[in-house]
Amino acid sequence: MLLDLGNDITKVRDKNDLIVLFSDRIKSLMHFTHTIVTLIDRKDETYKPFLLDHRASAIKDHPEYDDMVKACFPLDEPFIQSVLAAGGPVDFFLADIVDAPQSPAFLRVNFEKGIRHVLMTTLRTGNQPIGFIHIYTDQEGGFSQEFKDIVQRITPQLSSAVSNIIKNEEILQKENEKSFLLDFSNDMTAVRSREDLAVVVKKALRKLNPEGGYVIRKINEDGVTMSAYLYDTGASAFDPALLERVLSEKYPINDGLQNRILDSYIPLLFNVGRELLRGYNLSYLDLWENMGFKTMVGIALRNGNANIGLLWLSIDEINIPILQGICSQIAIAMGNIMANEDILRRQAEQQLMLTFSNDITGVKSKSDLDHVVSNVLQGLFQTRIAVMYLLAEDQVTLRPYLFDRQFFQETEVAEHEEFYALNINEQHIKLVFESNQPILMDIDENLEAKCLKLSIQREQRGINTVYASALRLGEQNLGMVWMLGQQISGPLLQGICAQISTAVSNVLAHEQILRLKKELEDENDYLKQQLNNDFEEIVGGGEAMQQVYRLISLVAEINSTVLLLGETGTGKELIAKAVHNASSRKEKLMIKVNCAAMPASLIESELFGHERGAFTGAVERRIGKFELANNSTLFLDEVGEMPLETQVKLLRVLQEKEMERVGGKTTIKLNVRIIAATNRDLEAEVKAGRFRSDLYYRLNVFPIKLPPLRDRREDIESLAGFFLSKFSKSIGKKTVKLSANALRQLQAYLWPGNVRELEHLIERSVILATGPMITEFFLPHATRATTDDPMRPSDLPLEEVERMHIIQVLRRCGGKISGIGGAADILGIPGNTLHSKMRKLGISKADYYAH
Numbered sequence: 133m134l135l136d137l138g139n140d141i142t143k144v145r146d147k148n149d150l151i152v153l154f155s156d157r158i159k160s161l162m163h164f165t166h167t168i169v170t171l172i173d174r175k176d177e178t179y180k181p182f183l184l185d186h187r188a189s190a191i192k193d194h195p196e197y198d199d200m201v202k203a204c205f206p207l208d209e210p211f212i213q214s215v216l217a218a219g220g221p222v223d224f225f226l227a228d229i230v231d232a233p234q235s236p237a238f239l240r241v242n243f244e245k246g247i248r249h250v251l252m253t254t255l256r257t258g259n260q261p262i263g264f265i266h267i268y269t270d271q272e273g274g275f276s277q278e279f280k281d282i283v284q285r286i287t288p289q290l291s292s293a294v295s296n297i298i299k300n301e302e303i304l305q306k307e308n309e310k311s312f313l314l315d316f317s318n319d320m321t322a323v324r325s326r327e328d329l330a331v332v333v334k335k336a337l338r339k340l341n342p343e344g345g346y347v348i349r350k351i352n353e354d355g356v357t358m359s360a361y362l363y364d365t366g367a368s369a370f371d372p373a374l375l376e377r378v379l380s381e382k383y384p385i386n387d388g389l390q391n392r393i394l395d396s397y398i399p400l401l402f403n404v405g406r407e408l409l410r411g412y413n414l415s416y417l418d419l420w421e422n423m424g425f426k427t428m429v430g431i432a433l434r435n436g437n438a439n440i441g442l443l444w445l446s447i448d449e450i451n452i453p454i455l456q457g458i459c460s461q462i463a464i465a466m467g468n469i470m471a472n473e474d475i476l477r478r479q480a481e482q483q484l485m486l487t488f489s490n491d492i493t494g495v496k497s498k499s500d501l502d503h504v505v506s507n508v509l510q511g512l513f514q515t516r517i518a519v520m521y522l523l524a525e526d527q528v529t530l531r532p533y534l535f536d537r538q539f540f541q542e543t544e545v546a547e548h549e550e551f552y553a554l555n556i557n558e559q560h561i562k563l564v565f566e567s568n569q570p571i572l573m574d575i576d577e578n579l580e581a582k583c584l585k586l587s588i589q590r591e592q593r594g595i596n597t598v599y600a601s602a603l604r605l606g607e608q609n610l611g612m613v614w615m616l617g618q619q620i621s622g623p624l625l626q627g628i629c630a631q632i633s634t635a636v637s638n639v640l641a642h643e644q645i646l647r648l649k650k651e652l653e654d655e656n657d658y659l660k661q662q663l664n665n666d667f668e669e670i671v672g673g674g675e676a677m678q679q680v681y682r683l684i685s686l687v688a689e690i691n692s693t694v695l696l697l698g699e700t701g702t703g704k705e706l707i708a709k710a711v712h713n714a715s716s717r718k719e720k721l722m723i724k725v726n727c728a729a730m731p732a733s734l735i736e737s738e739l740f741g742h743e744r745g746a747f748t749g750a751v752e753r754r755i756g757k758f759e760l761a762n763n764s765t766l767f768l769d770e771v772g773e774m775p776l777e778t779q780v781k782l783l784r785v786l787q788e789k790e791m792e793r794v795g796g797k798t799t800i801k802l803n804v805r806i807i808a809a810t811n812r813d814l815e816a817e818v819k820a821g822r823f824r825s826d827l828y829y830r831l832n833v834f835p836i837k838l839p840p841l842r843d844r845r846e847d848i849e850s851l852a853g854f855f856l857s858k859f860s861k862s863i864g865k866k867t868v869k870l871s872a873n874a875l876r877q878l879q880a881y882l883w884p885g886n887v888r889e890l891e892h893l894i895e896r897s898v899i900l901a902t903g904p905m906i907t908e909f910f911l912p913h914a915t916r917a918t919t920d921d922p923m924r925p926s927d928l929p930l931e932e933v934e935r936m937h938i939i940q941v942l943r944r945c946g947g948k949i950s951g952i953g954g955a956a957d958i959l960g961i962p963g964n965t966l967h968s969k970m971r972k973l974g975i976s977k978a979d980y981y982a983h
């Protein structure tokens with residue numbers, strides 16, 4: 133029987149079959165209920181169940197059965213020591229030992245299920261005890277000596293069978309571990325991203341514990357906290373809000389549990405409930421308890437010798453080699469992924485910086501600036517500018533310029549500007565300006581700045597640090613920016629601030645340009661309105677003027693050069709404006725140059741402009757009238773007075789339609805319509821050699837001759853009426869009227885000064901008029917035929933007599949004031965005195981010229 137048993141035992145493959153086989157065979161020899169084999173664990177000096185005959189077990193429906201199967205029993209107690217000490221099987225009567233203080237619990241459990249005796253034998257390899265056979269019986273009589281002998285004799289075979297099983301199991305387990313790790317490392321080769329890693333780790337860890345969950349925490353850049361990197365909740369139910377909190381929270385490395393794991397070279401087991409009882413106030417423990425995870429194992433993740441994070445896994449039993457194998461591969465993969473993420477992050481940073489650099493060059497307004505800066509800060513540091521301050525003109529006060537609208541309302545700041553303003557002498561402001569780099573400050577410790585404190589309170593994200601960086605252009609301080617944030621790269625921020633500085637100064641310059649442009653536009657509008665009004669003010673419906681109007685409408689649209697001829701005061705300038713206003717160029721301002729009023733030396737630079745340094749005194753670049761008149765009209769008044777050298781240049785422009793500034797090298801293309809005017813007889817001037825004939829022909833494309841007033845007496849009444857109402861209105865009088873006599877006087881007069889003379893006469897008369905009507909004018913002798921003699925000095929006020937006398941003398945002298953034969957000479961007063969008298973009496977060229 134023993135031989136057969138020995139043979140059969142060697143065929144057994146499943147370890148529990150062995151005990152079944154053993155029980156069945158020896159049951160034919162002797163009655164007993166069930167047997168088990170327990171194995172000694174030398175590490176912790178215990179023994180625990182190894183081979184079980186569940187089928188026959190008399191205690192399998194005992195409530196403590198499951199605990200018994202998993203339990204470890206200490207070796208240092210009298211019952212098992214007596215088994216070890218005995219040379220062979222020992223029969224124990226349970227009633228005697230079950231209540232002994234240190235007796236193992238399985239004795240009591242068996243006893244409670246009616247077992248009365250147990251036969252214990254030590255299994256050995258060589259001399260070394262490896263475990264025990266327990267044979268239980270419910271018979272009061274126990275085991276026979278013969279049976280004990282048999283048991284003793286089969287013990288060596290059973291020992292070697294058990295030790296073979298152990299060895300096989302070890303080999304099998306090693307193979308399983310190997311193939312597990314092989315599979316895992318095969319899967320890991322394909323891992324490229326955090327998502328890939330999550331899939332592979334989940335698959336592997338679920339094999340170890342199908343129900344369990346895990347979390348991998350990564351050590352943050354600050355080196356003192358850890359954040360969740362990957363996780364799996366397993367099959368557990370959980371409170372989502374709590375999970376969310378745990379996933380977003382940063383845990384200090386030194387929280388009492390995690391630092392122990394990072395310091396350990398083997399996995400550590402933690403009982404969640406026990407750690408909570410110990411008072412660890414960690415939300416992740418709460419979460420695990422909530423998830424029903426009882427035991428968690430923690431393993432450090434190391435890349436080389438450096439800790440990069442740790443793995444928390446819910447599992448009851450740990451297989452150290454497997455966990456270590458997994459973790460070393462996870463650490464390598466995480467290291468690679470992080471390096472890769474780092475590269476990607478840098479690339480993204482570079483891209484953001486590039487976009488920022490491009491965008492910021494186009495910034496023209498404050499809102500552009502706000503937008504571009506917000507984009508880059510949000511992209512790089514997940515933050516925004518809290519406040520941007522600019523240094524005020526006093527160079528001491530810093531005033532808020534841009535704000536994060538989440539913190540402040542613009543109106544709020546505007547209303548409390550002084551409250552929000554900073555002073556450069558404040559300690560923390562000095563620090564910022566003195567540093568070449570952004571400064572990180574602890575808000576509570578360093579800042580009195582109420583504005584920022586306020587912003588932090590509103591933010592309520594638990595941020596207690598703030599970055600400040602100066603804005604500078606070269607050596608000049610412009611202002612500073614403040615932003616909340618914890619992980620801002622100093623060098624990147626410095627680069628950004630340098631670009632912000634340039635942009636701010638551009639925006640300020642642009643704002644100023646816009647302001648000036650607006651002023652100019654307003655002025656332009658005003659002037660245009662004036663011009664338009666002037667156009668409406670052309671008075672005269674007589675035949676001569678009708679002819680002029682016809683010519684204007686013919687030529688206005690066609691851009692041809694117009695030459696306006698006519699005596700002084702006939703309205704040449706007015707007609708020039710009318711031509712311009714009737715042309716397609718009317719939206720732009722007509723530019724006027726008075727060629728007579730300009731010294732010959734300056735006329736060129738006036739017309740063509742000059743470059744800076746073109747001649748002594750040319751300190752700034754100046755735009756000439758030609759350039760100003762581009763796409764508009766240039767009115768060259770008194771063109772007959774133009775110096776000969778300038779005439780050549782003018783001719784060139786008219787021919788080539790391009791010019792250069794004085795001292796300039798670039799040629800400027802022009803589209804200018806020319807209207808020239810003169811009261812000289814240009815043909816005679818050409819003959820006399822004072823005016824270039826080629827220029828004359830260029831200008832004389834479309835001449836319009838304005839008739840002198842004496843040749844269009846039909847317009848005198850309407851003109852006089854127009855001026856009467858204009859001047860009465862301007863001095864706030866009711867419109868002064870003309871008596872029939874006065875009108876006759878006007879119509880009889882020769883008007884050497886033409887409309888201008890009439891205009892001045894009426895202006896004077898309106899001012900002097902004491903009643904609602906002018907009954908008489910005091911006109912110079914130049915009347916044709918008059919009924920009255922207006923020149924009765926005895927009736928005139930002294931001033932008027934003086935005025936008329938001076939005019940007459942001036943006329944005689946051809947307008948010459950001082951010098952030999954000049955009016956002053958004849959009148960016997962110095963030239964200066966005559967000048968001031970003329971100014972006082974309102975004597976203008978028009979009064980004596982062309983008489």
Ligand SMILES: Nc1ncnc2c1ncn2[C@@H]1O[C@H](COP(=O)(O)OP(=O)(O)OP(=O)(O)O)[C@@H](O)[C@H]1O
Pocket residue numbers: 669670671672698699700701702703704705706707769809810811851887888891
């Ligand atoms: N037809 C008109 N209707 C109303 N006002 C006129 C008319 N003609 C001329 N004037 C006025 O007479 C004055 C002189 O006109 P303007 O300056 O145009 O003359 P001009 O021929 O250019 O003189 P000068 O040759 O001396 O420069 C201006 O105040 C102008 O408004």
